[in-house]
Amino acid sequence: MKFVKFGICTALLLFSTTFIFASGQNEMVEESKSMDMMEPVTIEYWTSQTQTDRQSTIQLLIDTFEATNPNIKVKLIAVDENDVTSQMATAANSNTLPTLVEGAATTMVSFGADGLVDVDANADVINSIGRDKFFDGALKINESSNGEAYGIPFHGWLQGLWYRTDWFEEAGLEPPTTWENIEKAAKYFYNPSENTYGILVGTKSENFTEQCFTPIAQSNGASLYDKNGNLTFDTPEMKEALEFYGRLAMYNPPGPQTWRARDYYLQGKMAMFFYSTYIMDDLAIQDAAASSLTSENFSDLKGSQFDPELASHTAMVPTITNTESASYGTIVSLSIIDQGDSKKTEAAKKFIEYLYQPNSYITFLHMAPGGMNPVIKGIADTDEFLDNPVLSNYGKEALAEIVAGMQDIKSFGIVDGMKIEKADQVTAQQIIPQMIYKYTQEGLDIDSSMDWAINEINKLN
Amino acid sequence: MAVRKLTLQEKDSRLGIKLVLPSVIIIALLIIYPIFYNIYLSFFDVKMNGDAFFIGLKNYANVLTDSTFWSSVGITFFFVISTTFLTTVMGLVVALVMNKKFPLRGLVRSLVLLPYVAPVISTVYSWQFFFDPVNGIFMHVLVDVLHISQSRFNLISDPKYALWVAVVFSMWKAFPFTYLMILSRLQTIDTTLYEAAEIDGAGAIRKFWSITLPELFFVLGSIVLLRFIWNFNKFEEVYLLTDNVKVLSVYTYFKAFTGSLDLGQGSALVVIQFSLLVGLILIYVKKVLKW
Numbered sequence: 001m002k003f004v005k006f007g008i009c010t011a012l013l014l015f016s017t018t019f020i021f022a023s024g025q026n027e028m029v030e031e032s033k034s035m036d037m038m039e040p041v042t043i044e045y046w047t048s049q050t051q052t053d054r055q056s057t058i059q060l061l062i063d064t065f066e067a068t069n070p071n072i073k074v075k076l077i078a079v080d081e082n083d084v085t086s087q088m089a090t091a092a093n094s095n096t097l098p099t100l101v102e103g104a105a106t107t108m109v110s111f112g113a114d115g116l117v118d119v120d121a122n123a124d125v126i127n128s129i130g131r132d133k134f135f136d137g138a139l140k141i142n143e144s145s146n147g148e149a150y151g152i153p154f155h156g157w158l159q160g161l162w163y164r165t166d167w168f169e170e171a172g173l174e175p176p177t178t179w180e181n182i183e184k185a186a187k188y189f190y191n192p193s194e195n196t197y198g199i200l201v202g203t204k205s206e207n208f209t210e211q212c213f214t215p216i217a218q219s220n221g222a223s224l225y226d227k228n229g230n231l232t233f234d235t236p237e238m239k240e241a242l243e244f245y246g247r248l249a250m251y252n253p254p255g256p257q258t259w260r261a262r263d264y265y266l267q268g269k270m271a272m273f274f275y276s277t278y279i280m281d282d283l284a285i286q287d288a289a290a291s292s293l294t295s296e297n298f299s300d301l302k303g304s305q306f307d308p309e310l311a312s313h314t315a316m317v318p319t320i321t322n323t324e325s326a327s328y329g330t331i332v333s334l335s336i337i338d339q340g341d342s343k344k345t346e347a348a349k350k351f352i353e354y355l356y357q358p359n360s361y362i363t364f365l366h367m368a369p370g371g372m373n374p375v376i377k378g379i380a381d382t383d384e385f386l387d388n389p390v391l392s393n394y395g396k397e398a399l400a401e402i403v404a405g406m407q408d409i410k411s412f413g414i415v416d417g418m419k420i421e422k423a424d425q426v427t428a429q430q431i432i433p434q435m436i437y438k439y440t441q442e443g444l445d446i447d448s449s450m451d452w453a454i455n456e457i458n459k460l461n
Numbered sequence: 462m463a464v465r466k467l468t469l470q471e472k473d474s475r476l477g478i479k480l481v482l483p484s485v486i487i488i489a490l491l492i493i494y495p496i497f498y499n500i501y502l503s504f505f506d507v508k509m510n511g512d513a514f515f516i517g518l519k520n521y522a523n524v525l526t527d528s529t530f531w532s533s534v535g536i537t538f539f540f541v542i543s544t545t546f547l548t549t550v551m552g553l554v555v556a557l558v559m560n561k562k563f564p565l566r567g568l569v570r571s572l573v574l575l576p577y578v579a580p581v582i583s584t585v586y587s588w589q590f591f592f593d594p595v596n597g598i599f600m601h602v603l604v605d606v607l608h609i610s611q612s613r614f615n616l617i618s619d620p621k622y623a624l625w626v627a628v629v630f631s632m633w634k635a636f637p638f639t640y641l642m643i644l645s646r647l648q649t650i651d652t653t654l655y656e657a658a659e660i661d662g663a664g665a666i667r668k669f670w671s672i673t674l675p676e677l678f679f680v681l682g683s684i685v686l687l688r689f690i691w692n693f694n695k696f697e698e699v700y701l702l703t704d705n706v707k708v709l710s711v712y713t714y715f716k717a718f719t720g721s722l723d724l725g726q727g728s729a730l731v732v733i734q735f736s737l738l739v740g741l742i743l744i745y746v747k748k749v750l751k752w
Binding site: 086114192195253267269441 | 705
């Protein structure tokens with residue numbers, strides 16, 4: 001009996017302390033709202049740049065900002081892009097949301113759809129920088145169906161099919177721009193007994209797989225939804241695209257693969273691979289590539305020597321063509337989170353405007369030359385932007401081509417200029433990568449794989 | 462009213478309560494509160510902005526009617542039973558060998574512990590490095606040096622082998638603990654028992670079945686129970702090593718934390734997993750250990 005009473009007392013104590021703690025937090029929020037705008041304020045900035053060297057560059061930018069804005073402190077927190085969704089959920093539930101988040105536009109759209117984003121604050125920033133300065137496509141990809149700004153485009157990368165020009169020339173093959181040429185080359189260079197492979201397409205159930213599949217599906221006219229938001233997944237075009245993708249996957253290195261397998265290309269064991277422009281510094285700078293090699297401890301393994309000529313023997317095909325042409329890329333955006341403190345929101349606005357000033361913007365983009373490309377007009381051809389060893393190595397024209405691609409980035413989420421939020425939820429749930437995994441790795445037949453995906457997509461609505 | 466003097470027994474019991482109070486509060490905060498909060502969440506549709514809507518048993522209905530849930534229950538049982546069995550047998554065999562005298566025994570005894578004490582992340586990466594289909598030394602030896610296999614294959618990630626790889630990895634990682642426990646018990650068995658058995662004409666096998674095994678019964682029983690609990694909730698090894706062996710904890714993680722989050726359904730899954738585990742432990746303790 002005593003123990004029962006004791007148990008009840010403990011439980012009551014526990015819940016009352018939790019309650020008091022929780023209500024205290026609310027009071028704190030109310031209190032800070034009414035405080036003067038000029039009071040010192042600290043904002044949390046979640047970045048997806050987890051690498052130490054990139055963080056020190058961002059910190060440098062922050063230090064400069066803080067020197068000129070002594071009342072604002074910016075706390076930089078690195079959150080891996082694969083964890084940001086779960087971290088946001090935890091933060092939302094524990095009332096510790098950050099003020100500012102940086103991440104893929106599709107992620108911002110899913111945050112926006114969940115009601116976490118301060119769309120008015122984002123719109124204010126876009127207007128104060130100048131709406132006409134942004135690439136239209138980049139703005140569009142961040143919007144809700146009603147045109148609300150779920151994110152502010154910050155930088156972006158383009159995906160392409162990178163290939164060995166010297167191998168192609170020697171074999172007398174055409175560049176891999178069409179379905180037919182890609183498959184022919186993949187088959188030609190697939191030589192597992194020599195430990196060389198034709199192509200890398202993603203087959204693990206990860207985002208990379210959807211990134212490889214999207215331009216292939218779109219080049220066949222396949223889409224997830226039509227412009228009215230009706231599901232258009234179950235079409236002969238989508239089925240053909242999946243079949244083609246499955247055939248390409250046969251010329252992959254063994255087993256399920258993801259972006260990591262790009263090392264095999266750097267080691268001279270693969271002819272083609274889908275990858276973003278982030279590979280540019282790995283290809284161009286020997287040190288950067290050497291740090292990516294995983295076989296450096298096994299120097300006697302075939303093909304493990306780094307090829308200093310690799311960059312000059314590599315070209316990128318940005319657009320895949322079958323019945324139509326398609327390219328793929330991602331816009332990385334900033335977004336102000338609706339955390340209930342207008343003072344923090346104002347501070348975040350100020351900080352973002354500072355980040356878009358040419359000097360700080362170019363400093364930011366130079367952290368990953370080639371990977372981070374401007375989404376603001378008139379930056380790419382400035383001398384300041386081109387003043388970088390990797391970028392100058394590729395030259396003004398090649399860069400202009402990449403940046404031009406940024407103006408018209410396509411995704412399943414944009415149909416005929418209309419934003420389809422549901423498509424970004426399909427991406428967030430990784431339904432397409434899972435379907436591809438089932439089809440290419442688990443041996444599920446094509447119809448059952450597509451039925452599985454349709455069933456999962458229907459569960460979302 | 463006069464204050465009644467406390468009896469010695471009552472004093473004892475009050476002191477006892479005072480002494481355990483700090484631990485009870487800590488346990489309540491760190492264990493009981495999360496458990497109840499988790500049960501509470503399992504009846505709600507939890508939105509990302511923190512809103513929660515009561516939906517009754519719908520989360521449970523969704524979980525129980527999902528075929529992937531049942532396949533993951535099957536995978537979990539296969540994983541847990543096979544790893545528990547293999548770990549125990551392997552631990553027992555190694556302990557019996559290490560109980561014999563041989564040169565450098567001390568060194569070998571410590572080396573055997575290596576997989577258990579090495580951090581899981583480093584062992585997982587060494588396995589992945591070792592078995593990499595294109596650059597790994599295992600495939601190099603198998604295909605290029607010994608010509609045992611004609612073609613290279615992805616031993617760790619291929620869905621055909623992944624579950625088996627997870628089982629072997631788990632056994633390799635965990636058997637030293639079993640070995641350590643059994644060895645320490647073996648060293649306390651009274652040698653006169655064996656001497657008496659020898660006088661009665663018992664051989665090595667007879668001595669093992671009639672003396673060693675009964676003496677080890679409770680140690681083995683506890684080890685099996687612990688291994689069962691640990692491996693039933695095993696997450697990091699399976700998740701890090703292979704990405705397609707959906708044991709219950711990995712399945713729950715994917716449900717609750719990837720893509721669009723479903724914390725409510727994740728909580729329901731955890732409650733089901735917890736109930737399954739508690740039920741199985743009770744049966745085991747009553748029927749096998751007869752405690």
